[in-house]
Amino acid sequence: MEIDLSKRILDRNERLAEENRRLFEEKGVFVVDLMASPGAGKTSTILATIAALRDRYRIAVIEGDIASKVDAEKIKEHGIPAVQINTGGACHLESDMIQRAVSALDLEEIDLLIVENVGNLVCPTEFYLGEDAKVMILSVPEGHDKPYKYPAIFEIAEAVILNKYDTVGMFDFDEEEFRSVVRRLNHRAPVFAMSATKGDGVGAWAEWLALRIEDSKTSSSEE
Amino acid sequence: MHEMGICQGILDASLDAAKAEGATRIKEIRISVGELTEVVEYALQFAFEALTPGTLAEGSVLLVNHIPAKSRCLQCGAEYEHDRFDSTCPSCGNPFSENIAGRELLIDSLEIDTGDEAPEDGE
Numbered sequence: 001m002e003i004d005l006s007k008r009i010l011d012r013n014e015r016l017a018e019e020n021r022r023l024f025e026e027k028g029v030f031v032v033d034l035m036a037s038p039g040a041g042k043t044s045t046i047l048a049t050i051a052a053l054r055d056r057y058r059i060a061v062i063e064g065d066i067a068s069k070v071d072a073e074k075i076k077e078h079g080i081p082a083v084q085i086n087t088g089g090a091c092h093l094e095s096d097m098i099q100r101a102v103s104a105l106d107l108e109e110i111d112l113l114i115v116e117n118v119g120n121l122v123c124p125t126e127f128y129l130g131e132d133a134k135v136m137i138l139s140v141p142e143g144h145d146k147p148y149k150y151p152a153i154f155e156i157a158e159a160v161i162l163n164k165y166d167t168v169g170m171f172d173f174d175e176e177e178f179r180s181v182v183r184r185l186n187h188r189a190p191v192f193a194m195s196a197t198k199g200d201g202v203g204a205w206a207e208w209l210a211l212r213i214e215d216s217k218t219s220s221s222e223e
Numbered sequence: 224m225h226e227m228g229i230c231q232g233i234l235d236a237s238l239d240a241a242k243a244e245g246a247t248r249i250k251e252i253r254i255s256v257g258e259l260t261e262v263v264e265y266a267l268q269f270a271f272e273a274l275t276p277g278t279l280a281e282g283s284v285l286l287v288n289h290i291p292a293k294s295r296c297l298q299c300g301a302e303y304e305h306d307r308f309d310s311t312c313p314s315c316g317n318p319f320s321e322n323i324a325g326r327e328l329l330i331d332s333l334e335i336d337t338g339d340e341a342p343e344d345g346e
Contacts, residue, residue, distance in 0.1 A: 001336075001337055003244055003333045003335060004332050005240055006329065007330045009328040125260075126225060126261060127225075152260065184310065185308070
């Protein structure tokens with residue numbers, strides 16, 4: 001006998017993500033999911049973003065790693081609430097992990113929640129967490145050919161940060177080629193060349209993010 | 224290796240549906256996977272073999288229907304299939320398009336045994 005199911009494979013993850021979404025909307029929290037390889041500068045980007053926007057928004061961070069609390073502690077040193085998720089081997093975050101992490105935060109006191117996904121260019125792409133935007137970071141030393149090798153992450157990102165841009169002269173990084181492939185895969189995503197640790201170019205990224213946060217406030221108050 | 228998690232999702236949904244129908248065994252699970260997803264069929268089949276023993280789906284077949292990438296041209300409106308990296312419109316040459324297919328991850332249907340498929344009596 002045949003049973004017709006026509007169901008999303010990741011139905012459970014997506015249902016929980018939609019619950020997260022409703023909670024974030026209700027509490028007026030804008031959520032950004034940062035995805036990148038290990039070492040691309042996710043934590044440095046978060047610290048640079050905090051420095052740029054902490055006067056305007058109340059920020060909190062969820063740190064996803066396979067193990068350790070190193071990243072959450074780095075964030076807390078800056079006086080920002082941070083929750084560490086240890087996936088214990090899983091290569092990406094899922095919405096139930098976000099749900100548990102969020103229960104440790106006071107959402108009433110947060111405007112911007114930055115989620116640092118596990119360092120990986122493949123797995124995080126299929127898992128909606130309930131975020132407002134997925135953003136991917138590629139660092140210059142990883143090479144301009146990455147969009148050819150990992151297209152999905154570039155396709156779903158709403159913005160691409162090209163980090164460690166201060167080293168562009170030291171590597172054989174063809175920026176024109178990189179921008180053109182990203183544009184072909186995803187013509188909507190702006191590319192922000194920046195150095196998270198030195199601060200160059202962080203302003204443009206922070207402004208884009210602030211604009212998205214303001215847009216989401218306006219659209220939710222219109223509902 | 225997120226195929227393990229994806230496979231668990233397939234199995235959980237299939238087992239729930241099969242039990243609800245009173246299945247004694249799942250014979251086949253049919254899924255659709257878009258070519259733009261980062262899902263590797265080999266890894267999915269490997270995970271399936273690892274996860275099914277001891278369940279109603281032990282020994283069943285996972286049948287994967289691959290859905291090609293398809294886009295709609297933002298300039299001329301043509302709809303066309305394309306490969307992963309080049310979604311340039313074949314009609315007008317415009318490189319910008321809207322994706323309309325290829326990101327699917329769906330369980331389509333199941334083939335089950337219910338154990339009472341022999342002629343029914345006493346109804």
